Amino acid sequence: MDEVNLDNLRITNRDLDEVTGLDISELSMGRGTRLSVWRHPKLRWSWLLNQGLVLAVALVLWLPVVLVLGRSLGGQAPRLGVFMGVGLGGAIATTVAHGLYGIHKGRQLQVLSHLLDEVDRFNEMIKAVEILEELRQADGPSKRLSLDNPEAVKEALHLTRESLMCGLMSDKIMRKHQRFIARRHELFASIETNLSSLQTLQVSELAGDYGQLLNEALQVGTTVHQELRKLTSDP
Structure with a gap:
């Protein structure tokens, strides 16, 4: 599946540091402890x-x-x-x-912590695509493990990445200003559009080996959407 540029799709720690303005690791976000630490024994x-x-x-x-x-x-x-x-x-x-x-x-950065968890899930999806590609190459000419429409996978992952980055940018803006501003509405509208596109892909292209990947991408996009909804409901 050469069409999928995994290096461009993956969200790296450097990307997270730049878009959040904080030093992000698997344990911390700036000076705050990530909530996922308490859910995973290895992280504890x-x-x-x-x-x-x-x-x-x-x-x-x-x-x-x-x-x-x-x-x-x-x-x-x-x-x-x-x-x-x-x-x-x-x-x-x-x-x-x-x-x-x-x-x-x-605890003050709960929304950011949840968004970072979704970034981890997204990167796991990228890893799953890499594994699928290795299996496809090992399968050779039989094509049993080939994806029906790799372009749909690429589009779904791209939209999910954009939603995550918009969510992280919106969180940074609101942490900086503590009030809603016009830029936030633009970012939120972008997430709405990406989520709608993901839903269309999930419905129209569900049949095939990549259907589960599209469904996972839709779940991540929906979670980002819900987290941003929480922000918009705050006074």
Whole structure:
């Protein structure tokens, strides 16, 4: 399926950083923690490991300060032990505060977090297309695994990508201005148009091996549409 340019369709971390204005990773969005961390055990362990690293850095910052302070006050060994306890407590408190702040910021960015989850689903669809193409090439001349209409797959993925990018741009604008502005309506109208086109494709081209891909693209587009509806209903 050479017609599908997967490199152009995939939404990379660099794309996300540019369109959201935040540093995006699988665990975080800027200083906020992504909500998906709590739904996936692997991500929870990664988040805990990250908190362990924060604790290590906090210890490096706290312990030398309290030890120097203890020595400057003429503290003996028992008192230095107390100061070390204070340093350890300070490091733990700093780590807990860092984690709670990230969770709080993440809750403030719920819409963005949901949109990023849809981006992950979209990239998984891109990977599925890559696997299908590899299977098609391995299948050789039998054509049992060939897609009936690769152009329809390309169009569906392209429309889904545009909807996601519009949703992320709209979220960034509203985070920046905290109120609805004219540009938001333009972006929202684009999502409406893309979703309508996806629905038309899903109905008219459902028969064939790529029907499931079109359905997945429609589901992603619908979710983006619903998330933007939530934004438009806010005062």
